[in-house]
Amino acid sequence: MRHDANFGRMRGRSGLRLAGAVALSALLAAAGPALAQQAPELDALVASGDLPPLEERLPANPLVLNADSIGTYGGTWHMGMRGGGDNGLIVKTVAYEGLVRFDQEWKTVVPNLAESWEANEDATEYTFHLRQGVKWSDGTPFTSADIEFAVEIYNDPDYPAGSWIDNVNNPVHLEVIDDYTFKFRFDQPNGMLMDEMASVNGIHITSLQKAYCSQFHPKYNENAAAEAEAKGFSSWALYLQDRCAWGWETIRFSNPDLPTLYAWVIDQPLSANASHVTWDRNPYYWKVDAEGNQLPYMDHLDMRVSESIEELTLLALNGEIDFQERHIATNTNKPLFYDGQEAGDYHLGEIIPSASNTLVLQLNFNHDDPVKRALYQDKNFRIGISEAIDREEIVDVVFTGQGEPFQVAPRPESPFYDEELAKQYTEFNPESAIEHLEAAGLTETNGDGVRLMSDGRPAKITVDVISSLRPEWIDILEIMQLQLSSVGIEIELNNIDRTLFYDKRPGNEFDAQVWAGDGGLEVVQEPRYYFPANDESVWAWRWAQWFNGTRPEIAEEPADWAKEQMELYKQIRSSSDPDQRADLMKQILAITKEQFPVIGVSLMPNGYSIIKNNLGNAPETMFNAWLFPTPSPMDPATWYFK
Amino acid sequence: MVQFVIRRFIAMVLTMFAISFVAFAIIQLPPGDYLTAYIAQLSATGEQVDPKVIENLRQQYGLGEPYLVQYWKWVSGIMVGNFGQSFEWKRPVSELIWGRLGNSILLEGIAVIAMWLIALPIGVYAAVRKYSLGDYLATVLGFIGLAVPNFFFALILMYLSFTWFGETIGGLYSPEFENARWSLAKLWDFLSNAWIPVLVLATAGTAELIRILRANLLDELKKPYVTTARAKGLPEWRVILKYPVRLALNPLVSTIGWLLPALVSGSVIVSVVMNLPTAGPMLLRSLTTQDMYLAGAIILLLSVLTVVGTLISDILLAWIDPRIRYGGK
Numbered sequence: 001m002r003h004d005a006n007f008g009r010m011r012g013r014s015g016l017r018l019a020g021a022v023a024l025s026a027l028l029a030a031a032g033p034a035l036a037q038q039a040p041e042l043d044a045l046v047a048s049g050d051l052p053p054l055e056e057r058l059p060a061n062p063l064v065l066n067a068d069s070i071g072t073y074g075g076t077w078h079m080g081m082r083g084g085g086d087n088g089l090i091v092k093t094v095a096y097e098g099l100v101r102f103d104q105e106w107k108t109v110v111p112n113l114a115e116s117w118e119a120n121e122d123a124t125e126y127t128f129h130l131r132q133g134v135k136w137s138d139g140t141p142f143t144s145a146d147i148e149f150a151v152e153i154y155n156d157p158d159y160p161a162g163s164w165i166d167n168v169n170n171p172v173h174l175e176v177i178d179d180y181t182f183k184f185r186f187d188q189p190n191g192m193l194m195d196e197m198a199s200v201n202g203i204h205i206t207s208l209q210k211a212y213c214s215q216f217h218p219k220y221n222e223n224a225a226a227e228a229e230a231k232g233f234s235s236w237a238l239y240l241q242d243r244c245a246w247g248w249e250t251i252r253f254s255n256p257d258l259p260t261l262y263a264w265v266i267d268q269p270l271s272a273n274a275s276h277v278t279w280d281r282n283p284y285y286w287k288v289d290a291e292g293n294q295l296p297y298m299d300h301l302d303m304r305v306s307e308s309i310e311e312l313t314l315l316a317l318n319g320e321i322d323f324q325e326r327h328i329a330t331n332t333n334k335p336l337f338y339d340g341q342e343a344g345d346y347h348l349g350e351i352i353p354s355a356s357n358t359l360v361l362q363l364n365f366n367h368d369d370p371v372k373r374a375l376y377q378d379k380n381f382r383i384g385i386s387e388a389i390d391r392e393e394i395v396d397v398v399f400t401g402q403g404e405p406f407q408v409a410p411r412p413e414s415p416f417y418d419e420e421l422a423k424q425y426t427e428f429n430p431e432s433a434i435e436h437l438e439a440a441g442l443t444e445t446n447g448d449g450v451r452l453m454s455d456g457r458p459a460k461i462t463v464d465v466i467s468s469l470r471p472e473w474i475d476i477l478e479i480m481q482l483q484l485s486s487v488g489i490e491i492e493l494n495n496i497d498r499t500l501f502y503d504k505r506p507g508n509e510f511d512a513q514v515w516a517g518d519g520g521l522e523v524v525q526e527p528r529y530y531f532p533a534n535d536e537s538v539w540a541w542r543w544a545q546w547f548n549g550t551r552p553e554i555a556e557e558p559a560d561w562a563k564e565q566m567e568l569y570k571q572i573r574s575s576s577d578p579d580q581r582a583d584l585m586k587q588i589l590a591i592t593k594e595q596f597p598v599i600g601v602s603l604m605p606n607g608y609s610i611i612k613n614n615l616g617n618a619p620e621t622m623f624n625a626w627l628f629p630t631p632s633p634m635d636p637a638t639w640y641f642k
Numbered sequence: 643m644v645q646f647v648i649r650r651f652i653a654m655v656l657t658m659f660a661i662s663f664v665a666f667a668i669i670q671l672p673p674g675d676y677l678t679a680y681i682a683q684l685s686a687t688g689e690q691v692d693p694k695v696i697e698n699l700r701q702q703y704g705l706g707e708p709y710l711v712q713y714w715k716w717v718s719g720i721m722v723g724n725f726g727q728s729f730e731w732k733r734p735v736s737e738l739i740w741g742r743l744g745n746s747i748l749l750e751g752i753a754v755i756a757m758w759l760i761a762l763p764i765g766v767y768a769a770v771r772k773y774s775l776g777d778y779l780a781t782v783l784g785f786i787g788l789a790v791p792n793f794f795f796a797l798i799l800m801y802l803s804f805t806w807f808g809e810t811i812g813g814l815y816s817p818e819f820e821n822a823r824w825s826l827a828k829l830w831d832f833l834s835n836a837w838i839p840v841l842v843l844a845t846a847g848t849a850e851l852i853r854i855l856r857a858n859l860l861d862e863l864k865k866p867y868v869t870t871a872r873a874k875g876l877p878e879w880r881v882i883l884k885y886p887v888r889l890a891l892n893p894l895v896s897t898i899g900w901l902l903p904a905l906v907s908g909s910v911i912v913s914v915v916m917n918l919p920t921a922g923p924m925l926l927r928s929l930t931t932q933d934m935y936l937a938g939a940i941i942l943l944l945s946v947l948t949v950v951g952t953l954i955s956d957i958l959l960a961w962i963d964p965r966i967r968y969g970g971k
Contacts, residue, residue: 083923160698162684168694232734237702242732251732268821272731272738275813275820275919307927308917310797311812314804499674499932502682550693 037293039073042283051283052139054294059133061115062294063287067617070289071297071640079324080304080312081277088626089303089326090270091200091248094279096632097261098202099128100194104619104635106521106628109198113142113206113261113286123191123576130180135284136259140211144182148174149210153217154246159237161246163204164196169549189574191581195525199627204247209259213244253277263287263296263637270305277303287637297640316610319344323618323631323639325351325609331399331472337610349618351607354625356411356422357517357600358403359476360529361385361463362539365597366556368508371455375440376511377559379596384436386425386599388487389480395602398475402605408529408598409589411520413623416585421593426600433487442488451488460490464504464513467495473514476601505541506554513538517600522627524572524585530592531565532558539598565591614642650956654949661945662720662938666713669934669941675705676729676932703729716935720942726935730928735939739921743943745814746920749836750909753843754901761848765855766887769863780852787849793911796842800916803838811838812917842912847901855890862886888962895959899952907944 038046038054045051081089099114114128134142151174154165165172173185184193196202214220216228216239228239245252252258253270264279279301287295306312312328315321317340321328329337329351341347363376375381391405405426410416442451442459450458467474474495481491504510518536519526528536532543535550543558545551547566558566565588572584609631611618619634677699700706704715716726725735768777803809813820819831862868863886871881910922917923921940928937 083917083927157698160695160702162695235702238727238732245732250730254731272728272733272924273741273919275815275917276817306812306917307914307923308812310800310915311810311917314800314810314812318804318808318810320810497672497930498682499672499679503674503678 037291038283039281039294039297039299041073041281041299045283057135057139057284058288058294059131059135059286061131061133063112063131064290064292065287065295065635065638066290067635067638069616070291070293071616071638072642073297073299073640075298075641076300076302077298077322077636077639078302078304078315079321080306080315080327082309082327083305083307086305087248087250087253087270090253090277091203092326092629092632093303093636094262094264094301094632095203095207095248095252095260096200096629098197098206099130100198100202102198102628102633104622104633106623106625106633109194117194119194119576121576123189123193123574124186126184126190126193127177128182128184130182131286132180134261134286136209136211136261137265137282137284138209138212138259139284140209140259141179142206142209142261143179144176145179146208146210147182147205148176149214150205150208150246153208153213153240154204156217156237158235159240163247164193164201165204189576191573191575191577192524199522199525200248200629201627206261207247207252208244212257212259213240216240216243261286264298264301267300274305277305279303285637289638296637298636316346317344319346319612321346321610322612322615323609323636325349325607325624325630329608329610331402331605334608337608345614346610346612349609349611350621351609351624351630352411352413352521352621353604353607354411354521354623354628355516355518355604356520357406357408357602358399358604359473359514359601360408360517361480361512361514361599361601362529363461363512363598364508364510364538365540366508366542367511371453371457372511375442375453375459378440380436381440381442382596382599383425384433384440384442384487385484385489386596387427387429387433387436388484388489389599389601390428390483391426391602392428393483394476394479397479398472399602399605403602406600406603407596408517408600409520410523411603414521414523415582416523416589418589418593421589424593424596430487437487437489445488448490449485449488450490458490459488460492462492462494462511464494464496464501464510466498466501469498470516477514480601505535505538506551508542508554510538517604520604521623522625523589524581525627527569527585527588529598530588531569532562533569561591561595616640616642646960647953647957650953654953657949658942658946659717661949662717662942663713665941665945666716666934666938667709669929669932669937670709670712672932674932675700676703676934677705679931680729703727716938720939725939728928728933728936730931730933730936735936738936739924739939739943742919742921742924743940745918746909746922747947749814749839749918749920750843750902752836753840753847756840757844757847757851760844761851761855764848765852766859766882768852769856769859769890770882772860777856780856784849784852787845788853790845792842792846792908793915795845796839796912796915799838799842814839814918839909839912839916839918842916843909846908851894854894858890858893859886862889892959892963895962896955898955898958899948899950902947902951 042051046053079089079093098112100109100117101112102108103110113131113134115131117126117128119126130142130144136142151165151172153159154161154163155171170186170188170190175183175185177183197205216224216236218224218236224236228236231239233239233242242251243255244258250270253266256266256269260282263282263285265282266277267280268274268276268278270277281296281299285295289295304312304315309327313333313336316324316328316337337348363382365373365377367373367376395401395403395405406422407424407426409418409422437451441454444452446452446458450460453459463477465473465477474493477491477493481493484491501513515536515538517529519528519530527533532540532547534544534548537544540558540562542554542556543562545555546557568584568588572581575581575584607624617639619631622630622634624630677696681696704712719726723736727733728735728738731738764780768780771777800811803811814832814835815828816831816835819828822828868881868886871885909920910926912918913920913922914926925937925940928940
C-alpha cells in the first residue's frame with residue numbers, strides 16, 4: 001500500500017495543506033522555477049558567482065510549507081540554551097530533518113526528504129523515494145549513497161552507536177535501487193517503523209554525509225587511523241565521532257564543517273566554552289513557501305548559552321527571547337511571565353505536554369525480597385495506596401489548582417483516551433483504602449501504626465526520586481508521605497542522583513522509583529507504563545528484559561497478563577495498518593486497566609511558550625514531546641518578523 | 643630562605659601526587675561512570691541502548707580497567723601535559739579548561755585585591771576609632787555582607803538591574819567581545835561587566851577581613867611597644883601602620899593559601915547564577931555527568947592553586963614578620 005496518497009486519514013488543516021502542497025508543487029514544476037524567490041542577502045552571492053542560482057539549488061520538487069501567512073526575509077531568532085550539552089534544544093529547533101516527519105497535529109506521517117514510500121503487507125519491506133535534487137548545505141547532492149553510508153556506519157562494530165538502524169532485535173538491511181530509491185528490509189515485521197522515522201530518532205539516518213564523513217573511515221581512507229592520531233585521538237572511531245557525530249549527539253553541533261540538511265547551518269559552534277551558538281541560513285535549503293519563496297525566512301538564529309536559568313528568565317522578561325518554551329517556562333515562573341507580557345512585548349502560547357501524569361509511582365514487581373514482591377504485585381495493595389492519596393490536595397498545594405486527579409493513562413487529547421482508565425481509584429477514600437490494604441494481608445500494625453507485612457516487618461517503601469530533575473516530585477511525595485501514613489503505610493524518600501537512580505536497576509536494589517507519565521500522547525510509541533515494554537518500565541524491569549532480550553542474564557518470565565500484552569504488541573509491530581495497530585493498542589490498554597500496574601497522581605497541566613508579538617506564523621498552541629520535537633514540526637522555517 | 647623554598651617545592655610536588663590520587667578516587671566514588679549517566683539520558687529520551695554497544699564504548703573509553711591502571715594512565719599523561727579526553731565534549735581536557743581557569747583566576751584575583759583594598763583601611767579605621775559611629779557602621783555593613791549568601795546577593799543585583807535599568811546582567815563580556823582577541827576595548831568591556839561579580843564575590847570576604855583585622859589590631863594597640871613608639875614622638879599614622887598593622891596582618895597573610903580555593907568553590911553558585919564563564923560551572927557539570935578526566939583536571943588545578951597559595955603565604959609571612967625566619971639566615 002502507498003502512504004503518500006493517504007489523504008483519507010488526514011484531518012483538518014494539515015490535510016488541506018498537504019493537498020495544497022502537492023497541487024502547488026505541480027504548478028511550480030509546470031511554471032518552471034522562475035517563480036521562486038530567495039533571501040536578498042543571497043542575491044549578491046549569486047551575482048558574484050559564489051553561489052549557484054536558486055533553480056540549481058532547489059530540488060525539482062521542493063517541499064512546500066503552507067503557513068498562515070507569507071513572510072518577509074530577515075531577522076535573528078533569539079533563544080536561550082543551557083550550558084553543557086543542551087543538544088536537545090538544537091535538535092528540537094533545527095535538526096529535525098528526517099526522511100519523513102509528523103504533521104502539525106501529530107496524527108500522520110508526512111513526506112519530508114522522502115517524497116513517498118511503500119510498505120509490504122507484513123511490514124518487513126519499505127521502499128523509499130527521495131526528493132530529487134536535494135542538496136547538503138555544502139551543495140553536494142543528497143542521494144541513496146548517503147543513506148547507505150549511514151546504515152553502514154551504524155552497523156560498524158568499531159563505531160558503537162545505538163539506534164533503530166542497528167537494533168539488535170531487528171536491524172535494518174538496506175538495498176539501494178537507484179540514486180533516489182532504496183529499500184529497508186527487516187527480518188521481523190516492523191509495523192512501527194514510519195512512526196519511529198517520523199520521530200526525533202528518524203534523523204539518525206539522514207545525519208551523515210558520505211562525501212564528508214567517509215574521509216575519517218579506514219575503509220574509504222587508508223590513512224584514517226594515522227590522521228586521527230595526528231589530531232590527538234586514540235582511534236579513528238573517536239575522530240569520526242568528533243567530526244561526524246550522528247543524529248542528535250551533542251558534539252554534532254561543534255563541527256561547523258559538517259554538511260547538514262537543516263534550514264540553518266552553524267556559524268559559532270557549540271563548545272564547552274561557547275556563550276552563544278549562532279546559525280546562518282542554509283542557501284541550499286530545500287523547502288519553499290506557498291508562493292515558491294525559498295525558506296527559511298529568518299537569516300540567523302542566536303542561542304544564548306547560559307548556566308543560569310535566572311539569566312534566561314530575565315532575558316525572556318526583557319523581550320530578548322523571540323520564541324521559547326524549554327527551560328524557562330516552568331510552573332513557578334508562570335505568574336512572572338504572565339505579568340511581564342506588556343513590558344517584554346511578548347505573549348504566552350499554549351503547550352500541551354505529552355506526559356499524562358505529574359508523578360508515576362512504580363513499585364518494583366520484580367523485587368528480590370519475595371514478601372515485597374508478592375505485596376507489590378498484589379493489586380489490592382496498589383488500590384489501597386491509590387485511594388489513600390488525596391489528589392485534590394496535591395493539585396491545590398503543588399500545582400496551584402492546575403490539573404486534575406489522573407492515573408497513568410492516555411491524555412484527554414489522545415484518541416486512546418479512556419475515562420475509566422484515567423480515573424479509576426483516584427477518588428480519595430481512606431476507608432476503602434484500608435479495606436484494600438487489609439485484603440492485601442496488611443492487617444496488623446506495630447507500635448508506630450505502620451502495617452506489618454506477612455513476615456512481620458513493617459510495610460515501608462523506599463522511594464527513589466531525582467529532585468533536581470523536577471523539584472515538584474519531592475513536594476508531591478512529602479504530601480503523599482503524610483497521607484499514606486494515616487492508613488499505615490510508611491514512605492521513605494530517597495533523593496538521589498540520576499546515575500545512581502539508573503545504576504540501581506540492573507542490581508534490582510530499589511523498592512520503588514518515580515518519574516513523570518511519559519506516553520500520554522505517544523501511546524503506541526512509548527508504552528512503558530502500559531506494559532513492561534522497555535528499560536523505562538521500572539515497575540517490571542526484569543519482565544521488560546525478557547521481552548526485549550537485551551539482558552538475558554537477569555530477565556524474568558512475566559506474569560501471563562503481561563505476556564498477553566507483549567504478544568499484542570508484537571502484533572502491532574507486524575502490522576502496517578494504522579487502524580489495526582490502534583485496535584491492538586486498545587486491547588493492551590484494556591489489560592492495563594484491569595491490572596493497574598502503576599499509580600499516578602494528577603494530569604500534567606498545560607505548559608506555555610513565550611512568543612514575541614512581532615513573530616509571524618509562530619504556533620499559538622502546540623504539543624510538546626521529545627519524540628515530536630517541538631517546535632520543529634511547527635515549521636520554524638516559515639516564521640518571520642513582522 | 644632559598645633552601646626553605648626548595649624544600650617546600652619538593653613537598654609541594656609530593657602533595658600534588660597525593661592530591662591527584664585522592665581526587666581521582668573521589669571522582670570514581672559515585673556509582674556508575676560517564677556511560678551510565680549518558681545511557682540514563684538516552685534511555686529517558688526513549689532510546690534503547692544495546693548492552694553490547696555500551697561494553698564497546700566502555701572499552702573505547704578505557705572505563706573497564708581497574709582503578710590503578712586508569713589512574714596511572716591519567717597521571718602519566720598529565721606529566722606530559724595531556725589531561726585526557728573529556729567524554730562529553732570528546733575533546734582534550736587541556737583544550738577546554740584554560741580559558742575557564744583563566745577567567746576564574748582573573749576574576750577571583752581581582753576580587754581578592756578588591757577585598758584587601760576595601761577591608762584594610764576600614765579594618766584599621768574601625769580598630770583605631772573603636773566604638774565610633776564609623777566603627778558601628780562598618781560592623782553593621784560587615785555583618786550584612788557576611789550574612790547574605792553570595793548567590794542571593796547576585797540574584798538581588800540581577801533583579802534590581804532588570805527592574806531599574808532594564809538590563810540583563812550575565813556573563814563577563816558583551817556579545818561582540820566574547821570571541822574577540824584581548825585588546826584595550828575588550829579589557830574595558832571585561833571591567834565594565836566584571837565589577838558586579840567582583841562586588842558579589844568580594845562582599846563576604848571583605849566583611850570577614852574587616853572583623854579579623856579589627857580584632858587583631860585591637861590586641862596590638864594596647865601593647866607597650868605602641869605606647870613607647872608614641873612616647874618617642876612618631877607620627878600617629880606611622881605608629882599604627884609600621885608596627886601593629888604589620889603584626890595584625892599575620893593571620894591574614896598566613897591564610898592566603900586557603901583564600902584561592904575558597905574563592906573558587908565559593909564562586910561556583912555565583913557563577914552559575916550569573917552565568918560567568920569560570921571553572922566553577924564546568925566543574926559542577928562535569929561532576930554530574932561523571933566526565934571524570936575533566937572533573938579531575940579542574941580539581942587537580944584548584945589543588946595546585948591551594949598549594950601555590952600556601953607557598954606564597956609562607957614567603958610573605960617570613961617577609962612581613964621578622965620573628966618567622968627560616969634556615970637561621
